[in-house]
Amino acid sequence: MQTQLSDLDISQILADEAERAILPHFRALPEVENKAATGFDPVTVADRAAERAIRDRLAALLPADGVLGEEYPPTEGTSGRTWVLDPIDGTRAFMAGLPTWGVLIALAEAGVPTVGMMAQPFVGERFYAAKGAGAFHAWSRGTEPMRTRRCARLADAVVACTALDHFDPRMRETLDALSRICRLVRFGTDCYGYAMLAAGHVDIVFEAGLKPFDIAPFVPIVEEAGGVLVDRAGAPIAPHVMGAYSGDGIAVGDPALLDALIAEMR
């Protein structure tokens, strides 16, 4: 009799690799190089070492699968499956020593993310999901299924957002409106915003200018937890995130909140 690792099992193994590569560099940063010619987009030694470790492990475990990561050129694969990697999401948090970055890993099949993993090794917790199998939070209190919470009114909503850098004037106006209307807006959230939405502590995540690897894991994580992930027009991003992706990552924990939020964005 043979048993086989699930894709979720694989994502756990890949997260282990990334954590081992990254953690020794946290709060012990060497020099940082500037990746982009304009603007600020730091790459750390840890980021590259982790992506290298994940890619090596994937090549051994699932050589037919493709890989899309931030640090190395994409590999196509022959299976129609692609692993999507962002070893350190929240590079600014990482650089500032804050424990709110995360290792992001997703599997996309036929262009749609079906497995999502976020790991935070310094805090010691993981958030993950597989399409049809549910979303889970593994932490000091055990491993628990995640469900978004009910929140049908903007006035009751806790809003998470990273920074205004990627917002055009229309998005800034909407965020200003949410700051007035909603219960609170919390900045500097990165991947933790989506994780906390899935876990039922945040009601809205408001982001733009994302890359596929920033958001792919949260398609299954947010959807399996009961939330929705849309662009500023309110259209689900799942079908487009690996293709002509707008970069919007607007998540709502309670789908009943979506219409009110879309109205604010118009």
Added chain:
Amino acid sequence: MQTQLSDLDISQILADEAERAILPHFRALPEVENKAATGFDPVTVADRAAERAIRDRLAALLPADGVLGEEYPPTEGTSGRTWVLDPIDGTRAFMAGLPTWGVLIALAEAGVPTVGMMAQPFVGERFYAAKGAGAFHAWSRGTEPMRTRRCARLADAVVACTALDHFDPRMRETLDALSRICRLVRFGTDCYGYAMLAAGHVDIVFEAGLKPFDIAPFVPIVEEAGGVLVDRAGAPIAPHVMGAYSGDGIAVGDPALLDALIAEMR
């Protein structure tokens, strides 16, 4: 022969009390009440329980000392010493489930903070200092002395800031300028901004609208680590923080950076 607990020892015991009271409520929040008539200022059950526990412990250990906290009326004491409490700094982070809040405890003697403690029980780390005795970081890698890092140019500086809510237009302009000039600005930092400055990962903390209990512990923590803590005119806040305090909390890890920063604020 008798030995006596130091004030730093006492602050550790008080932090233990607060942690025990708070941690069961983290990510398991009951209803939140709105304390202020206007604006948002959440008080959690955890916040009150922790301040109660600290006050009870202080009353038993050091009955002659005064206590100033956010949740209960101040007590004067007869010793000329005052313990300054903010059981949950970063209430928004706490409410959103993010592990970036902290327990803040300070001792002020003759109006000047001499002992400072920040504890983060979910992550499992503490940052503390006593005037003349140094600043320390106790975490998974042991207990280490803290030193701010060298950073003499704004262009190299990592800047931490919580949110823009408390900034007047002049402060917003300065932050905009820092966003353009500095290496990066990280939002949503609360007490962690000062802790990371003391530990050498952040170069500037830029805050306004603070209360004494938000900042008092960081007077010894930042100063003992080698940094300076000033208002927008560049004057040290230490002598005023318990009295006619402006609410500014501008910290610089490398004193050589101060002149350039003050020039930006003018």
